[in-house]
Amino acid sequence: MCVRLVPSKGLYGFLALLLFVIFGALHTIQRWVSPTDHEILQAAVIKAYRRQVEDLQEILAGQAIGDSPPAVSKRKLLLSDAWTANRQQPEPRMSPTLKRMPLVSDSEVFANRPKKAPTFPVLYEQLYGAAYSDDDNVVMSFTNPYGLTAHMDYPHSSMWLEGDKVMDRVFAELGRDGIKFIVEAGSMHGGSAIRMAIELDKRGLRDVPILCIDPWTGDLNMWLNRVVWEHLNVKDGRATTYDQFMVNVQKAITDKSIAPHHITPFPVSSVIGARWLQATGFTPQLIYLDSAHEVDETYYELCLYYNLLEPGGILMGDDYGWEAVRLDVDRFIKDKNLKLNMFGVYMNWFVKKPMSAAVV
C-alpha cells in the first residue's frame, strides 16, 4: 500500500508561525545590535557638541585673544560632525536685496529722506507716534503686568560684564563725538543696552539714542535647551523677556544709573528693524548684533545692518565661537573684503565700514 505524505493544513500553519517567529527574532536582534538613524544622529550631535565645547575651552585657555581672530585649525572650524558629515561645503546662501521695496501704503517717498542720525526725541516720536515726556513715556509708564522685579541674572551678556572694555575700544576707533546713534539687534533683559548707556554717560554723552530691536521671543537655543530656557520665564505661553527688559531699564533710570534719553525698545525682528531704519533714513555709527545667531539668518543680518551703517562706523557682535556665527561672519568679511577684529573680550568681534562704502 502506498501512503502519500500530504502535509496537513495544521502543518502549513505551524511552519508559517515558525517562520514568523524566526524573522521576528532576527529583526529584534538586528535592532539590538545596530542603532537606528535617530540614535546615530543623536550620538553624532552629542559628540560634535562635546568637541565644540572642548575646542572652545582650548581656544580660550591657550590664546590671548587680541586684535586678530584666534587662529583655529581647519579641523576646529568644522566643529560639528553632524553638520559636516554630508555637507563639506556650506550650501550657497542668499544675499538680501539691499534696496528697500516701497509699500503701496507708504505715506511718503521714504527713499527721499536724508540719511542721518536721529536725536532721541525724533527717534521716539517716529517710533511711538507721540512726543517724549520725562514723566510719561513708554519705559517709565510700563505697567509690569506680571509684577517682575529688576535683575541682571542673565549670565551670557558679554557686554554687561565687559562692556567697558568694548566701549573703550569703540571710542578709541570712533572718537568721543563719533557716536550719535546706536542700534542693537538682540537686547534680551537689557544688559548690553544698559551697559552701553552707562559708558555713554561716563563720557558725558547723555542724549545718544540706543534703538533696541528684539521681538523678545528668545532664540532657538532658549526654546530647545533647558539650560537656558529658564531665562525666557514663560508665562501665558510666551516669554516675558520684554517685561524683564522694561523693568530693568525703568530701574536703571530711576536709580540714575543711566540717563533717561538713551533706550528705546522696538519689539520687532531684526529684518523688520533694518527695513524700518532704511525707510526712515536713521543712520547709526555703531551697531551691536546679538540676535538669533542662526546660520544664514546671521549672514542676512550682517548684510542688512552693514548696509545701514554710516561709512567709517562699526558693526560689532559677540559669540564668534558659535559655529553658525563664525561661518556667517567669516563668509561676510570675505565677501566684503573686510578685516575682522577681536575686542579681547570673550568672542566679541567688530568690523569697520570703509569711508568709501555706501548706505543704500
Ligand SMILES: C[S@@+](CC[C@H](N)C(=O)[O-])C[C@H]1O[C@@H](n2cnc3c(N)ncnc32)[C@H](O)[C@@H]1O
Ligand atoms: C543672547 S540674547 C541678547 C543678549 C543681550 N544682547 C545682552 O547682552 O544682554 C539674544 C536675543 O536675541 C533675540 N532675537 C532672536 N531672534 C531675533 C531676531 N530675528 N531679531 C532680533 N532679535 C532676535 C532674542 O529674543 C534674545 O532676546
